[in-house]
Amino acid sequence: MMPVLFIFVVGIAVALIRRHFLVAPERRPSxxxxxxxxxxxxxxxxxxxxxxxxxxxxxxxxxxxxxxxxxxxxxxxxxxxxxxxWGRAAAALGALMAVAAGAGGLDAYTHMHYRLHTDGWTWVGAVILILILTGYILGGSMLLRRPGVAAPGLAGGLLVAAAWLAAGGFTFDHWLNSYGLGSRQWLLLLAPIAVGVAATLWGGSDAVGRRATRLAAVTAALSIYLYGVLAVAVHGAIGHDPSDGWTTAQIVADNLGNQAVFYLVALPLVTTAIGWAAAAATARLRHAPPAAPVLAASGPGSALAGTTHAASAQRRPTATNDHPAASLPNATTARQRRTWYVLLLCAAAVSAAILVALTLMRP
CATH class of the missing domain: 1.10.8 (Helicase, Ruva Protein; domain 3)
Structure with a gap:
């Protein structure tokens, strides 16, 4: 699981750094x-x-x-x-807050009900969990107020949550005690792709697709985490292999930690990385230039006019051509950005390949 998470983290980092390099200096926030x-x-x-x-x-x-x-x-x-x-966004934000508060409260209840061990690290983990849930709420509140994002993001979150439930098992016992995700792992890849593509087509740009994907990741992560903590609270250590020699408290503590790692970290990473890629690919294909220009009017006169206009536009000098030295810094900066991006992409690819190879070599 860790190599897969590392690959998704590297992919998201490369995408963010690429966006930073491609933004012109005059368009960066001042x-x-x-x-x-x-x-x-x-x-x-x-x-x-x-x-x-x-x-x-x-x-x-x-x-x-x-x-x-x-x-x-x-x-x-x-x-x-x-x-x-706020309008409808207020109701959606209230639902997200209720889900996050319910998950945090269930986690605390489970900890006290099964008398789990408490020390300094327990309080550190509780603070980290609160910060993560608060971050999800703040991020969701920002995305809900973006135009055209709420509807596809919330619907996509339900789709992603349904995909993880279908892959892991709908019943509490199967959800907690199944080994792997079975033969339906492809749903975890198909759902983010569907969200990225549909949101980009809905909003007309990859920016809307990326934001809707992030909102879907927030919604699905909170929902699945609440489901997982509820399963732990209800089932406890039922169904666990007794030959491991673990106590009930150890099993419950391990299950609680797995819910946080898998569904507050792994799920949003997978959803965001795949959804971003799908949104970018959809926007690129949707705005691809036509193979040949289409004339507005028919007839030889219009064709001749269009050809003459194109030739004159090619011959017309521009301000950049009049002053070649003025375009030299911009061209140099663009080449530098492209070089750094290629180096970063190669380093990320090599790191991912090495990690995957080490994982496969491990007995």
Whole structure:
């Protein structure tokens, strides 16, 4: 499992770094961190609140001191997240919060009910779990407010959750005590592909497809984690091989840890990586240039006019051609970005191949 997770982590990292290299310097966000954070939050506001957001950006520009700017920006971000109107997104966010709170509460109940061992690392793990669940809620709240993302993202989350349940088993006993995912592992690959393709076609761009895929990963991860913790709470150590010599508390603790690792880490990594790739491929195929130009009018006169216009456009000098030296830095920067991206991709591919080879060689 770890080699597969490593490959998906490397793939997501390569995609993010590639996006960073391909963005032109003039299009990258400017300003310090508080200004960028506030600008990002204002971009999520509904139209009736945009004027308030622009006023807060202007107010931030008048503040001096890093601490004061951070306090003001964080306060505005909190206000933007809680500020109505939310519409249907409020109901969806409430559902995500209920699922996350239910999973965390069940985890605590299971820990106390089966009298699991408690020490300092237990509290560290509890803090990490709370931070992860909180991060899912914050990420979901951001994505729900993006235009065109909520519907395909939530529907895709249900599809991904159904695929994992079908692969792992719908009954609690089979879910906890099955070895592997059986013959339906292909569903774990097909579901994210369907989400990425459908969301890209729905929203008309790969940006909507990527965001919907992330929302689907958030929804499915929280849902499946709640299902897994509920299975542990209900079944406990039932069905486990007694020849291992584990106590009931050890079995329950191991099952709880597996639910967090598999469904709060592995599931979103798999869904996001495959969904992003499907969204990018769909957008590339959808916006592929036609094989030949199509003339607007028929007849020899129109064809001659179109040919003449194309030839004149090719002969017409541009500002870049008039000043070749002006385009040299941009071309050099583009080549440097491409070189770094190729080196990064090769390093990622070699690392993944070595890890897979070591896994296959292991007895």
């Amino acid at each position: 300003g310090d961190a508080p200004a960028r954070l506030l600008g990002w939050a204002v971009g999520l506001l509904a139209d009736p609140r945009q004027e308030w957001g622009q006023a807060m950006i202007g107010e931030l520009d008048r503040l001096d001191g890093r601490a004061r700017r951070w306090r003001f920006a964080l306060g505005c971000v909190i206000a933007a997240l809680a500020m109505p109107p």
